Amino acid sequence: MTTLLTFLGTGRYESVTYCWGEKAAKPIHLFPIAATELFPVERVVVFLTRQARESDNFKDLHNALGDKLKPVSIPEGRSEAELWEIFGQVADAVGAGETVILDITHAFRSIPLIVFNVAAYLRRTKNVTIEHILYGAFEAREPFRTPPQPEDRVPVFDLAPLLELLDWTSGAEALLKRGDAGLIAEKIIETHQRLWTKGAETLQKPTKLKLLGQKLQNLSKALHLSRPREVMPLSAELVSLLSDAREEFHQWAKPFALIADQIRQELEGFAFGTSDELSRQSLEKQLQLVEYYLQKGLIVQAVALAREWVVNWVALHCKEGDWRDAHFREKKLEATLNAAARRSQGKQEELPPWWNALPLADRCAELWDWLGDLRNDLAHCGMRTKAAGIESISSRAKEIPERLRALLEHAGAHSLRGGRRVLDLSQLYGERARLDELPLYLARARELAGEGNEVVLTGQAPIWLYLAVAHALHGKARRLLYDSPVTGEVCIFDHTPR
Structure with a gap:
């Protein structure tokens, strides 16, 4: 159902021909009547003051529209309270999911501004479709004659795009x-x-x-x-x-x-094209992302990333294993960090030699313990006896960038590239591999391989596709292998730094 919401005053309106594009209504002095002729409207709600309700304008409108018309009384809008009352009455006149046409042709004072705000409100809160916001531009009539004649054409403008x-x-x-x-x-x-x-x-x-x-x-x-x-x-x-x-x-x-x-300046802070690389530069980008989270009030995300940042910092110094592997991170890196945190609390713990060689190892352990407590408080939604208060969490979160940056200064100049990716070449095509689609296969293979990974080629596919993919991944994959049930893994090339 489409509802027309309109307004009526006490002024003297002249009869003219309202036009919507090439479509023209019969000459009439009240635009709401013309609107029901120009648009498919099932219901008309007219908002009017007590004086307008007693005027001949309302009598003419009621005679023309009959039962289709529903009058709603509104104040004159002489105070802020009255403006809010008008806002509420217009908003309450529309049900959820309705389609609405708003008309401000005969609206007075600040009503058009209220209409635009109501339209925005209804779209967001009631999922209302605002089909048009109409204004019969009496001043733009053609020909422009004084007094105007019934055949003078008045264009109807749609102001909905302003929404x-x-x-x-x-x-x-x-x-x-x-x-x-x-x-x-x-x-x-x-x-x-x-x-x-x-x-x-x-x-x-x-x-x-x-x-x-x-x-x-x-x-x-x-x-x-x-x-x-x-x-x-x-x-x-x-x-x-x-x-x-x-x-x-x-x-x-x-x-x-x-x-x-x-937006571009903000993104440049943490833009980094090689997601599989762990280096001082990537740690710097992750740290700037932590700062971005805090600036936007995304404290949960900031704390979660800060914790993983510490693991990445340790992985960079460990110089072994796949830094992205969940088992390696949990069983080796996090386990070592947990043991170091316990030792910082005075407990006896055996730690691997590589940990003891870390720069700022003690500070890292203390930071890990501090972050762990903050992260657990957030992850468990404060469901514990000594849960931190909201202000305490916000205050501590602000300390994170400075604490991380102290470690970043000792990140070193080397980098790690982790990851093993298995490419089943039979998944690159449909029922049959086609030479004319080779560029598509290669683009997909490059996307799946990523940068600097160990890549395994396997699956049922023609020899020409294997050769083409192997050539396409040269310089992109760190190590390339072929694997089949018959041969097992066969190394094609290995560019791992020695």
Whole structure:
């Protein structure tokens, strides 16, 4: 059901011909009557003051619309309290999920501003579809005659697109304050799709806006799910894409263009293209991501990443094992950190020689113990007898960057690349491998292989595909092996530093 929400005053309205595009209503002095002729409306709710309700305007409106009309009395809006009363009455007139057309043609004083705010409120809280916000532009009539004649044509403007600016504003605020790109990414994608669905109406069309929106959506999810190994390469891609798509969002997504440079500067802090590399540089990027989390009030994510940062710092000095392997991290690195923390508390613990050779080993152990207590308090949602207070958690979280940076200064200059990836080549194609689709297979193989990993090729596939993939991964994989039930693992090349 489509409901028209309209307003009526006591002024003298002249009869004119209201036009919506090529469609014209019969000459009438009250726009709400013309609106029911120009648009498919089942119900009309008119908001009017006591004086307007007693006027001839309301009598004419009621005679024309009959049972379709529902009058709602409102105050004159002479005070803040009365303005809020009007806001509430307009919002209460609409049910959840309804489709609404708003009309401000005969609205008075500040009512149009209230209407725009109500429209934004209803869309967010009641999932209401605002189909149009109409304004019969009496001053733009053609021909412009005084007095106006019934045949004078008055264009009807749709102001609903201005609501889009409120969405863009909300999206920008969410991204800048909380690192939540969901809404603004949605607006960017919608803009791209709308321009493409216009068909031949628009000669020039965007090619990068949709990708930009999708990357922002993925980044937002990765940020809030504490996935730094996805956040950092996504940020690197977005920094580049923000430059490549600059002309497009300046042309078609101007609200985003105003904050694009600020977003790019924030992302540059933790943009890192090689997610499988552990080095001083990657630790620096992770630390800047911790700082970003704290700036956005994402304390849980900041504490979780800070704890893993310490494990990564230790892994960099351990110089063995796969730093990304969960078993290695838990059974060797975290177990050593736990033992060192207990020793810092005066308990007897045996620690491996590599730990004792660490720079700032004692400080690292103390930090691990301190972070563990903070992290456990958050992870267990304060469900313990001596749970920390909210202010205590916030205060301690602010100390994290400085404590981590003290260790970062002793991170060393070497780097680690971990990971073993198994590529089943039969999964690259459908029923039959096709030479003309080889570029697609190679692109997928490179994506699956990642950078600097040990890669195992296996699965049923033609020899030419094996050869092509092996060649494509040269310089990308650290070590490449072939594996089959007959041969077992056979090394093709090994570029592991000795």
